[in-house]
Amino acid sequence: MKISIYGDRFMKADIFEEVISKKLNSYDLDFLKKDIEWPDGPFHNDYGKDNFSKVKEYFGTEEDVVSIVKDNEILITDLAPITEAIIEKLPNLKFIGVSRGGPVNIDIDACKKNNITVVNAPGRNASAVAEFTIASILSETRLVTKGHQSMINGEWRGDLYRFDITGRELSELTVGLVGYSHIGKRVRDLLIPFGCKIIFTDPFVEKDEIDKKNNIERVSKEELLSRSDVVSLHARVTKETEKFFAGPEFSNMKKHSYFINTARGPLVDYDALLDNLKSGHLSGAALDTFDIEPLPGNHPLRKLDNVTLTPHIAGASIKTVYYAAEVIAEDLKNYLENKKLINKIC
Structure with missing residues (x-):
C-alpha cells in the first residue's frame, strides 16, 4: 500500500512513517515522503489568490503537492494546500489525514464534492x-x-x-x-x-x-x-x-x-x-x-x-508531534478496516 506524506520540519515525515508503521504493522507499506521548509520559512497566513482563495495557513505550491501524491490513494499532511484544482489532478486520492485541529489548508467543500475522506487531529497541541x-x-x-x-x-x-x-x-x-x-x-x-x-x-x-x-x-x-x-x-x-x-x-x-x-x-x-x-x-x-x-x-x-x-511557538512540543501522528494513524487504520472514524470531517 502506497502512502504519501507531505511533512515539514515540525510534523516530520519520518515521524508519521514511524507511527503509521507501528499502527499498521500487518500491512505492506510503501511511503513517498517529503518535508517542506516550514517553520524555517513562514506559511501563507491568509487566504490565497485564484485557485488558493479557499485555503490559508498552507505551505507549498500545486506542483509540490501533486509531485508527492501522484497516483496514491492516501495523503498524510500538516500544511499541504489542498484546493479543488489540485484535487482535479489527483483522481486516485481518497483519504487525507491532516494533523491539525483546524484544517484551514484543506478545501473541505471540494473534498466532499470528490468523495474524499478527511480526518484531523483536534486538540493536538x-x-x-x-x-x-x-x-x-x-x-x-x-x-x-x-x-x-x-x-x-x-x-x-x-x-x-x-x-x-x-x-x-x-x-x-x-x-x-x-x-x-x-x-x-x-x-x-x-x-x-x-x-x-x-x-x-x-x-x-x-x-x-x-x-x-x-x-x-x-x-x-x-x-x-x-x-x-x-x-x-x-x-x-x-x-x-x-x-x-x-x-x-x-x-x-x-x-x-x-x-x-x-x-x-x-x-x-x-x-x-x-x-x-x-x-x-x-x-x-x-x-x-x-x-x-x-x-x-x-x-x-x-x-x-x-x-x-514569542514567534508563534506556543503549540510546538515533541509531545504534540507524536500525539497528532497517533491520532491520524488511528483513523487511517479505521478507514482501511471500514470502521467508524473518530475525527472525520467529511
Whole structure:
C-alpha cells in the first residue's frame, strides 16, 4: 500500500512513517515522503489568490503537492494546500489525514464534492499551548521578561523588588479565559492549583463538573473584561471573531490588567492593543501570534518594555508531534478496516 506524506520540519515525515508503521504493522507499506521548509520559512497566513482563495495557513505550491501524491490513494499532511484544482489532478486520492485541529489548508467543500475522506487531529497541541500560556502569564505578572531583558542589557534591576513595582501572585488574581474548548479547559486545569479565581466566556460551552467544584464562573464577555486581572485569549478565527479584541474591548479591560494571546493574530486589533500598552491602561501583554507574521523587525511592539513576544511557538512540543501522528494513524487504520472514524470531517 502506497502512502504519501507531505511533512515539514515540525510534523516530520519520518515521524508519521514511524507511527503509521507501528499502527499498521500487518500491512505492506510503501511511503513517498517529503518535508517542506516550514517553520524555517513562514506559511501563507491568509487566504490565497485564484485557485488558493479557499485555503490559508498552507505551505507549498500545486506542483509540490501533486509531485508527492501522484497516483496514491492516501495523503498524510500538516500544511499541504489542498484546493479543488489540485484535487482535479489527483483522481486516485481518497483519504487525507491532516494533523491539525483546524484544517484551514484543506478545501473541505471540494473534498466532499470528490468523495474524499478527511480526518484531523483536534486538540493536538492543547497541552503545549496551555503550558505556554501559564508561562506567558507568569512572564508578565512576575516581571520575568523585564528582569531577563535588564540582565541582557547589562543592568541589575533591583528596583523590581520594590513594593510599588513588583508583581502579584496568581493566587491574588482573577484570570479570564476567552474561549473554553480544548485549550481553554487545559489552561483552567493548570491554573486551578495556583488558587486564582477563574472565569470564562464562551457562547457554546456550559459549566462542567470541574467548573462547579472549583467555583469557576461562566460570564459575559463584558463582565469578564471588567473583572479580570489577566485576560487570556483561546478563541478560533472565524469571520465573527476577526478583530474580536479591538479598541472597545481593551478600553473595557480592568486598568493595569494583562492581555495574553497564544491563539491567533487575526483575533486582535494590534494598533488598539499598542495604544493601550503605551498609555499604561494595560500593564503588559504576552503575545505569541500577530496579525502580520513574521512580525516586522521595526514593528512598534518590539520597542515596548511591557511585552513578552514569542514567534508563534506556543503549540510546538515533541509531545504534540507524536500525539497528532497517533491520532491520524488511528483513523487511517479505521478507514482501511471500514470502521467508524473518530475525527472525520467529511
